[in-house]
Amino acid sequence: MHALFQKIAALPWDQLPQWLFLIPGLLMLLAAFxxxxxxxxxxxxxxxxxxxxxxxxxxxxxGAEFVGFVQLLxxxxxxxxxxxxxxxxxxxxxxxxxxxxxxxxxxSSALHAAAGAAVSFLVxxxxxxxxxxxPRAANAELPAQPAAAPVALIGENLLTYTLLPLLxxxxxxxxxxxxxxxIAKEDSxx
Amino acid sequence: MNFPGSxxxxxxxxxxxxxVGSYFDRAHAKRLITExxxxxxxxxxxxxxxxxxLVFDGDDPEKGIRCVACKICEKECPPQCIYIVKDTxxxxxPIMRPKVFDIDISVCMGCQICVESCxxxxxxxxxxxxxxxxxxxxxxxxxxxxxxxxNAYYHGIRPTEAAATDARIEAARLRKEAAAKAAAAxxAAAKAAAAAKAAxEKAAETKPTQPE
Amino acid sequence: MMLQILLAxxxxxxxxxxxxxxxRRNAIMVLIGIELxxxxxxxxxxxxxxxxxHPETITxxxxxxxxxxxxxxEAAVGLAIVIQVHRRLHSVxxxxxxxxxx
Amino acid sequence: xxxxxxxxxxxxxxxxxxxxxxxLPVECMRLLREFLTKLGELCGITMPQWxxxxxxALVLIVAILVTFLVLFALMSVxxxxxxxxxxxxxxxxxxxxxxxxxxVADGIKMLTKEDLVPRAAxxxxxxxxxxxxxxxxxxxxxxxxxxxxxxxxxxxVGILAFFALGAGTELxxxxxxxxxxxxxxxxxxxxxxAQMISYELxxxxxxxxxxxVAGTLSPTGIAEAQSGYFCGFLPKWFVCTPWGFAACVLxxxxxxxxxxxxxxxxxxxxxxxxxxxxxxxxxxxxxxFFMAEYVGMFAVNGLLVTLFLGGxxxxxxxxxxxxxxxxxxxxxxxxxxxxxxxRTTLPRFRIDQMMQFAxxxxxxxxxxxxxxxxxxxYAGQGPKAWMSPAAWSASALIVLLSYLLLxxxxxxxxxxxTNRRYLFSE
Numbered sequence: 001m002h003a004l005f006q007k008i009a010a011l012p013w014d015q016l017p018q019w020l021f022l023i024p025g026l027l028m029l030l031a032a033f034x035x036x037x038x039x040x041x042x043x044x045x046x047x048x049x050x051x052x053x054x055x056x057x058x059x060x061x062x063g064a065e066f067v068g069f070v071q072l073l074x075x076x077x078x079x080x081x082x083x084x085x086x087x088x089x090x091x092x093x094x095x096x097x098x099x100x101x102x103x104x105x106x107x108s109s110a111l112h113a114a115a116g117a118a119v120s121f122l123v124x125x126x127x128x129x130x131x132x133x134x135p136r137a138a139n140a141e142l143p144a145q146p147a148a149a150p151v152a153l154i155g156e157n158l159l160t161y162t163l164l165p166l167l168x169x170x171x172x173x174x175x176x177x178x179x180x181x182x183i184a185k186e187d188s189x190x
Numbered sequence: 191m192n193f194p195g196s197x198x199x200x201x202x203x204x205x206x207x208x209x210v211g212s213y214f215d216r217a218h219a220k221r222l223i224t225e226x227x228x229x230x231x232x233x234x235x236x237x238x239x240x241x242x243x244l245v246f247d248g249d250d251p252e253k254g255i256r257c258v259a260c261k262i263c264e265k266e267c268p269p270q271c272i273y274i275v276k277d278t279x280x281x282x283x284p285i286m287r288p289k290v291f292d293i294d295i296s297v298c299m300g301c302q303i304c305v306e307s308c309x310x311x312x313x314x315x316x317x318x319x320x321x322x323x324x325x326x327x328x329x330x331x332x333x334x335x336x337x338x339x340x341n342a343y344y345h346g347i348r349p350t351e352a353a354a355t356d357a358r359i360e361a362a363r364l365r366k367e368a369a370a371k372a373a374a375a376x377x378a379a380a381k382a383a384a385a386a387k388a389a390x391e392k393a394a395e396t397k398p399t400q401p402e
Numbered sequence: 403m404m405l406q407i408l409l410a411x412x413x414x415x416x417x418x419x420x421x422x423x424x425x426r427r428n429a430i431m432v433l434i435g436i437e438l439x440x441x442x443x444x445x446x447x448x449x450x451x452x453x454x455x456h457p458e459t460i461t462x463x464x465x466x467x468x469x470x471x472x473x474x475x476e477a478a479v480g481l482a483i484v485i486q487v488h489r490r491l492h493s494v495x496x497x498x499x500x501x502x503x504x
Numbered sequence: 505x506x507x508x509x510x511x512x513x514x515x516x517x518x519x520x521x522x523x524x525x526x527x528l529p530v531e532c533m534r535l536l537r538e539f540l541t542k543l544g545e546l547c548g549i550t551m552p553q554w555x556x557x558x559x560x561a562l563v564l565i566v567a568i569l570v571t572f573l574v575l576f577a578l579m580s581v582x583x584x585x586x587x588x589x590x591x592x593x594x595x596x597x598x599x600x601x602x603x604x605x606x607x608v609a610d611g612i613k614m615l616t617k618e619d620l621v622p623r624a625a626x627x628x629x630x631x632x633x634x635x636x637x638x639x640x641x642x643x644x645x646x647x648x649x650x651x652x653x654x655x656x657x658x659x660x661v662g663i664l665a666f667f668a669l670g671a672g673t674e675l676x677x678x679x680x681x682x683x684x685x686x687x688x689x690x691x692x693x694x695x696x697x698a699q700m701i702s703y704e705l706x707x708x709x710x711x712x713x714x715x716x717v718a719g720t721l722s723p724t725g726i727a728e729a730q731s732g733y734f735c736g737f738l739p740k741w742f743v744c745t746p747w748g749f750a751a752c753v754l755x756x757x758x759x760x761x762x763x764x765x766x767x768x769x770x771x772x773x774x775x776x777x778x779x780x781x782x783x784x785x786x787x788x789x790x791x792x793f794f795m796a797e798y799v800g801m802f803a804v805n806g807l808l809v810t811l812f813l814g815g816x817x818x819x820x821x822x823x824x825x826x827x828x829x830x831x832x833x834x835x836x837x838x839x840x841x842x843x844x845x846x847r848t849t850l851p852r853f854r855i856d857q858m859m860q861f862a863x864x865x866x867x868x869x870x871x872x873x874x875x876x877x878x879x880x881x882y883a884g885q886g887p888k889a890w891m892s893p894a895a896w897s898a899s900a901l902i903v904l905l906s907y908l909l910l911x912x913x914x915x916x917x918x919x920x921x922t923n924r925r926y927l928f929s930e
Contacts, residue, residue, distance in 0.1 A: 002548060009549050016554065018404065025411045032418040032438055041428065042682060046629065048434050049675060051415075055441050056668075059466075062408075062452050066661050067466045069668040071444070074470050077671030077704070079437065079477045081697060084678055086430055086481040088690075090488040109427075116424030124417035131409045140405040140453040149451075149463040151661050151721050162464050169471045176475035180482035186489070194911025198850065205590045205849045212589040221592045 018142075021061040028054035041087050049080040066151050236348045239315035241295045242272075242304055244337045251338040256312035258286040263304035263313055271297035272304065291337060295321060296330040311355050317347050408449035416442035429484045429494045433477065440473045510546060514539045526827040529567075529654055533560055564656050568645050575836075576798040577607035583844045590848035614791035622685060622784050629683035634785070634792040637676035640669040641796040644803035649724045651816045651829030662723040663711055666807055667704070670762065673800065674700050677771070677781050680793070684784035692780020695855060696771030699761055702862035703768070707758030709870035710751040713877045714742055714811045723807070727815025734890040737821055741814035746900035747876035750907070752812035754870050756839075759808055761862075763801035766847035770855055805839040806832070813839070865914045869907065876902040 031051035038044040052075040059068035131137055158166050215221050225232055247254035259276040277289035304313050316339070323329025345352040419438030422431055444466045451462025488494050514535060521531045537556050544551035581596060581603060588595030596603035621630055646656040647666050659665050674697050681693020715721050718729040732740045742748030761768035772780040782793055809815060813835050816828035853861070876899040884895025 005547065005549050009552065022407070025408070029411060029414050029418070032415055035434065035438075036418055036422045036426070041430065042626075043629070044431065045434065046675075046679065048438065051438070052441065055415075055445065058445065059448055062448050064448050064451070064463050064466065065659065066664065067444070067448060067463055067470070069661055069664045070467060070470055071441075072668035073664065073671055074474050075437075075441075076675060077668070078701075079474055081674055081678070081701065082477055082481050083430060083434060084682075085697075086484055088682075088694075089485055090430070090494045112427075113425045117421060119424055120417045120420040123420055124413060127413035127416065128410060131406055131413060137406050137409060138403075142404070142453065143455060143457055148457070149460045151664075153458075153460060154463060154467070157460060157464055158467075162468070165468055169468060173471065173475050176478050180478040183479065184482040184485050193908065194915045201849045202845065205845065208592070209586060209589045209845070209848070212592055222594060224593050226594075 021058055024054040024057040024061060027051075028058060042084065045080070045083050045087060048083070049076060052076060052080065064149050066149055066154055234317050234347075236350060238317045239300060239302060240319050241298050241300060241316050241321070241332070242293060242302075242313050242337075243316045243339045244291060244334070245312055245314050245341055245344050246338050247341050249340070251335070251340075254341075255287065255338065256310050257288050257291065258310055258312070259288040259291075260309070262307050262309065266303050266307040268301060268303060269297045269299050271295070288334065291334040292331055293337060294331045296326070311359055314344055314351075314355075405449060405453045409446065412442045412445040412449065415439075415445065427495050427497055429487065429496050429499070430481070432496060433480045433484065436480075437473060437477060440469060440476075444469050507543075507546065510539070510542055514542075525830075526652070528827070529651065529829060533564065536560055536563060561656075565646075568656060569642060572642070572645055572799050572802055573795070575802050575840075576795055577611075578604075579798055579802070579840055580610065581606050582841065583847075586841065586844045587848055611791070615788055617787040619787040619789060620784070624685040625784060626683040626685065629679050630784070631789075633676050633680035633683060634789045634796070636672060636679060638792050638796040638799075640672035640676075641800040641803065643669050644800065645806060647723055648803070648806040648810055648832075649727050649815055650832050651827065654816075654829055655724050658722065658724055660720070660722045663715060663721050663726075663807070663811075666723075666803075667708055667711070670704075670800070670804075673762075673796075676796075680785065681781035684781070686784055688777045688779075689781050689783045692771050692773075692777045692783065695777075696764065696781060699764075699768060699770060699858060699862075702859060703758045703761035703866070706754050706862065706866035706870040707762060709867070710754040710758065710873060711807070711811055713747060713751045713870070713873050716874065717742070717747075717877050717881055723810045723815070727810050727817065730814040731817045733821060739814055739817065739819045740890060741812065741817070741819075743812040743814075745880060746896065746903045747873050747880055748812055750869065750876065750903045751873040752808070754866055754873065755808055755812065757866060759801070759804040760843060760846065761858075762804055763797060763843075765801065765843055767850040767853050768858065769852060770858060773852055801843070802836065802840060805836055805843070808839055809835040861914070865910055868910055872902060872906040872910075876900075 028051045031047045031054060035044045035047035035051065038047060053072065056068045056071035056075070059065075059071055212221055245256055247256065259274055261274050261276075264270075264272045264274045271294040273290065273292040273294075274288050275290035276284045277287040279285050300315070302315055305315055321330070341352070341356075344355075416439050419435040419440075419442060422435030422438060424435075426432060426435070447462040447466045447469070451457060451460065451466075454462065484494055487499050491498050517535060518532070521528050521535070524531075537560055540556055540559055541551050584606070585595035585603070596606040599605040599609045621627060644666060647659060647662040649655040657665075677693050677696045677700070681689045681691075681696070684690075714726055718726045720726060720729070730739075730741050734740050738744065743752045760766075764771050770776075770780075772782055777783075782790060785793060809832060816832040818824045818826060818828070818831055879902055880889050880895045880899040883889070883898045884892035889895035
């Protein structure tokens with residue numbers, strides 16, 4: 001009993017926190033996979049939200065707290081709500097038999113899915129191969145002082161080096177807001 | 191002062207005064223009018239009614255029972271919640287007394303028709319309103335011992351009506367007595383007349399006594 | 403090793419997003435797939451930042467912040483378009499929206 | 505040294521801590537860690553740092569959970585009592601002394617009720633919704649500084665984290681509404697989400713105003729920035745400044761709305777849509793929703809206290825002998841009970857009024873407070889602004905003028921009867 005305690009205590013526990021990021025990472029992949037596979041759109045969207053949350057947690061685990069919380073705020077608070085609202089506002093949005101003769105042909109949709117799966121599998125294989133054979137990725141070591149992005153530094157950066165992009169983003173967001181409202185507005189003639 | 195939002199401030203002041211006032215107001219009793227039910231009970235109106243009960247006179251329920259098991263109420267009861275069996279004596283001869291008197295108060299609708307139809311002023315409406323049991327059936331069927339309540343109780347819950355009833359019973363009793371006396375007098379008179387006839391002219395001047 | 407695992411996770415997320423965008427015919431699912439791919443890109447930025455030689459220049463973090471902002475704008479406009487398409491065609495099948503005139 | 509001697513030693517030390525109430529909670533945590541280390545030595549192992557961290561974190565979580573659940577329980581009684589008093593009733597006074605054990609009775613009632621799941625409901629999502637609702641709500645209090653040096657998670661981005669976790673509520677409301685497969689539920693959920701998203705903007709913006717002046721996003725830093733006094737005895741709370749007062753009122757309104765409290769209780773407007781997204785919930789799940797709402801309300805109130813009401817700081821120098829954490833909870837209760845006060849007074853908004861109020865009044869006003877805070881900061885040269893007449897007058901002028909303008913524009917009753925268009929009258 002005593003020896004067991006000591007054995008457990010002697011494990012390299014100090015390295016454990018470094019690897020905790022695997023939990024949200026794998027959960028994120030699982031949720032994303034479920035989102036792709038599930039037929040029910042709302043379930044699929046909720047799974048995507050879970051994978052967004054896990055992504056945010058992953059960012060926090062990697063030391064980018066600000067980005068992690070921004071990810072949660074933007075994706076869970078806003079984008080997820082937009083997606084869910086869009087699903088509710090487009091009733092019967094699960095694709096049914098349509099007018100397009102080609103899409104009624106079941107073989108074609110099977111082929112479609114197979115082609116998509118093949119392409120994404122090829123992309124995955126290519127990326128993984130690139131990662132595996134890249135000497136830089138294999139030799140990467142954690143820098144001496146742990147990476148941290150204090151919020152004051154981010155603010156300073158936003159108003160100095162990246163001031164122009166910040167202004168661009170501001171214009172873009174305004175344009176997107178107005179544009180989205182205009183596009184989604186009901187036509188007066190209909 | 192009338193600026194945007196001033197209405198809200200006025201309203202808040204009113205509720206604040208009410209909250210504080212409910213604690214410190216001198217006219218405390220006037221503000222908090224809620225009756226604390228199990229401790230304080232409402233004074234029921236005299237005419238309030240719930241379910242029927244049987245009135246008995248005197249102290250002994252069995253002796254003083256007014257009901258004669260005429261079964262008029264059983265017949266009149268719209269939801270048919272009354273069940274009566276007439277009592278019999280040792281020889282199996284029916285007597286004017288109920289052996290069983292049951293009222294199913296889960297069926298009773300409190301219409302008071304039994305009270306209206308009772309010729310003996312025997313069934314009356316009670317005003318208990320806390321009737322409940324742990325079973326849907328048995329505890330809600332009231333039997334004779336539970337139904338029998340004294341005339342004093344009746345006077346307690348609705349004095350006016352009870353006094354009127356008593357007066358009526360008293361009047362009826364007096365009328366009955368008078369009738370009995372009259373009948374007795376008639377019989378006596380007839381007897382006397384017969385005797386007089388038999389006695390002949392000798393007794394012609396004597397007169398029969400009149401009842402007062 | 404850690405960087406490789408992070409990159410592999412990111413690559414898998416990207417592939418899943420691509421799968422959603424290519425195989426699902428619902429326009430909303432296509433948009434979701436694109437969001438997943440953007441998330442994978444952000445993950446790459448953050449993990450490269452964490453393993454960079456100079457993490458105190460927080461370039462990766464800044465890039466991720468801007469990327470999130472752009473993704474939000476893209477989602478808003480994309481979903482508005484989806485709703486408008488649904489209003490006209492009564493379907494959100496991407497195969498149906500194959501004509502240019504309104 | 506055996507175990508009992510150790511225990512006795514630490515118990516005595518624990519009792520000794522009560523001499524200084526101010527540092528009591530912090531010292532308790534330190535004592536716990538020491539005790540665990542000693543216990544490890546007794547067993548012959550050195551406690552690793554992460555194990556100590558985990559255990560003390562768990563103890564902290566339990567302490568915060570218990571505190572907020574007790575707050576929730578007391579609030580549910582006091583709210584009903586105050587509401588009753590405003591209506592000249594007694595309120596709950598049956599269970600225990602003054603009805604204080606009413607929440608226990610309510611809890612037992614809720615637990616023993618049947619947990620109904622509609623047949624047409626999406627079972628999994630219906631089951632998950634209360635969990636998704638309560639998890640972020642219970643996480644919110646950890647970012648709040650309850651006293652000097654008493655914060656469970658001291659994040660430099662605490663306020664952002666607070667709002668990011670608060671976003672989870674919307675998701676839960678949507679899940680509850682959609683999974684119930686009921687028109688009232690989905691209507692209520694849609695209303696709730698529309699309301700939360702609309703009121704989140706003024707809420708976040710008015711919090712941003714404080715972050716702008718305090719120069720930090722951490723709640724501890726903001727509370728510390730409000731310590732001290734100006735003119736010798738007046739509290740340096742942000743609510744005492746013109747821009748801070750305006751932002752505080754805006755934040756208060758936003759907090760009312762975010763916690764679905766009257767007059768913003770449209771999502772569960774009983775007279776219109778039964779109970780909104782809660783229609784199909786009963787028993788314990790309903791209790792969980794209820795609890796999440798109240799804990800969330802207390803958390804948002806705690807943030808309000810931290811941002812505007814000086815956090816854990818005493819209002820006057822001569823009151824500084826009261827422990828800082830007592831001040832925090834006194835202020836928290838004051839804000840929470842004021843919400844009950846508002847509830848007794850104001851009727852429910854109509855949905856279009858609610859949206860108009862958010863977008864046409866609150867949002868512009870919160871931008872104005874941003875402007876006023878900037879004016880305060882630059883006219884008064886930063887931290888010296890408290891004593892600068894220029895800063896006071898500039899920000900007061902901006903806030904007052906725009907309030908009067910916007911207020912007259914938004915709240916003046918238009919005679920709508922004359923130019924009302926009836927949709928289906930032709």
